[in-house]
Amino acid sequence: MSTVTDAPVTRDHALALLRDMVRVRRFEERCVELYSEARIRGFMHLYIGEEAIATGVMRALTPDDAVVATYREHGHALLRGVAARAVMAEMFGVVEGCSRGRGGSMHLFDAATRFYGGNAIVGGGLPIAIGLALADRLAGRARVTACFFGEGAVAEGEFHECMNLAALWQLPVLFCCENNLYAMGTALSRSESETDVALKATSYEVPAWPVDGMDVLAVESAAARAADAVRNGGGPHFLELRTYRFRAHSMYDPERYRSKDEVEEWKRRDPIALFLARCDGVVDETDMTTIEEDVAAEIDDAIAFADAGSPEPIEDLTRFVYSEGAA
């Protein structure tokens, strides 16, 4: 498994990684509060515990690259550069949201940052990523399409079709499998005859390796290496990012399928705490206070922005079913 626990880390680097992870963590925590206040509705899936992955992977991408994510994508959107205001407004269901309030938590989209959702069908984003990469290849553009999905997706036919197609056509896709061990409530070992996810990708001739998804430096270096290879014509690459979600699958999940002890065990490997320990002597309490204050201010501002948002007029209900101005 890819780990870099003894690599040197500079102060600026450490602060940037911490800031990203804390942004996502605090944003998600506020989302829980807003959900309990019924300000956010629908299905909502939290990224708490998995922040190191989006933090590490997004840093390997350039603005020209594309991102395809899942329904657990608040963190991916924020770290890709979608404004917290637009994400929060989306969950408030107002027109200022990044999808004009038509997508909600599971369907965040943003053309400016090439963020292609936000897909609520498990495995459904993989073919889209393949196609985006195919377009880049046919147009001769040296871009990467990063495609996030959970380990539950490997049970879908689309996963296997896409691994084969990506390798067969040598498409520039960076597959990022966030293996948090549970497809909703079904443990990987209860649903797969072969639980080595990276091996499945390797069997399609896609270079793949497991990464400690709780170690942000490990994710960052693995993603950089894989993205470079993809960008330089090396074909698709696959990272199995081993992680754990600390919260329930969604807001409706009573968590009967895993023990509290198991959750507590994983929380000892909290990616933020783990990295803070690693940064001992590089980052101090004042730094963390500054980050926490900045993040809190950003989220407060996002909530105020969303709160002041305007609901889309009912007359516009059927807009965007077809392109406007089309025949």
Place this chain on the structure above:
Amino acid sequence: MTAVREEAGAVDTTTYRDAMRDALRDALRDDERVFLMGEDVGRYGGCFAVSMGLLEEFGPERVRDTPLSESAFVGAGIGAALGGLRPIVEIMTVNFSLLALDQIMNNAATLLHMSGGQFNVPLVIRMTTGAGRQLAAQHSHSLEGWYTHIPGIKVLAPATIDDARGMLRPALDDPDPVLIFEHGSLYNASGPLTGEWRTCDIAHAAVRRPGDDVTLLTYGGTLGVTLDAAEALAQHGIDAEVVDLRVLRPLDDATIIDSVARTHRAVVVDEGWRTLSLAAEVSARIMEQAFWELDAPVERVCSAEVPMPYARHLEQAALPQPAAIVAAARRTVGRDG
């Protein structure tokens, strides 16, 4: 129909298959963003020989053979469209399109709306549809009606050689996903290609045979039997108008209602199963928009509600036939049988 074509000025005789191939060739020539992909479209020349020779002309990047992975390659078409290309995805038959239904319905049809208008999907999906060739239950579906249920996509059914030649261009020009259903029994149809295809739109139904007494509404593979029925009705002194729906979603209500308002009677002919069929939708719209114009209940002639049998006599018994259309039309004018 022949008369209509001659009036428009026949310039060339071709087949439905060749007309479609010429349309594909034009598209590939005229726009470098266009590429064709699907199962056996390249080296094999297309399961129904539609793309024969295009691989040699345009190369394997633009005439792209795919594995038997309908969901992946249809989804890849969606992604490639998002990435700025103009993909034409061929699904060998409508039966296999069910393996890609998730991508068509959950992604192609929804992305524009879910993204608040940011991501349109300029994708064309072609597929063969229909029965009549003794291919039995898994290769004979007519699921156009299912697809017309889905907001966000457009559904076309070229029934004539001109439409086979002309519909692809406006479909590619459309910013949103367009499904083209090519009836398998039409590929060998030959006839004159008129200049009509050059101004082909994907918005309107077409009156293929004008008439005053009853409107026969149909599309795709059943246009032929419906025109045959109209000729038979003429022998009985009934002057039937035949409307080819052409564009199944969005339906051209104006042409449908205009015709029914003149003839006061309607028979919908649909190769799909009767229950919840496209014929049901057309019938409902006539009821909603032209109820007071009707002199008789709307009739439907659809396929029998059985998985399509192999044996020829059974298959033919399951499909809409001229005799059934004639009988239905005669009932609407008060002449039983």
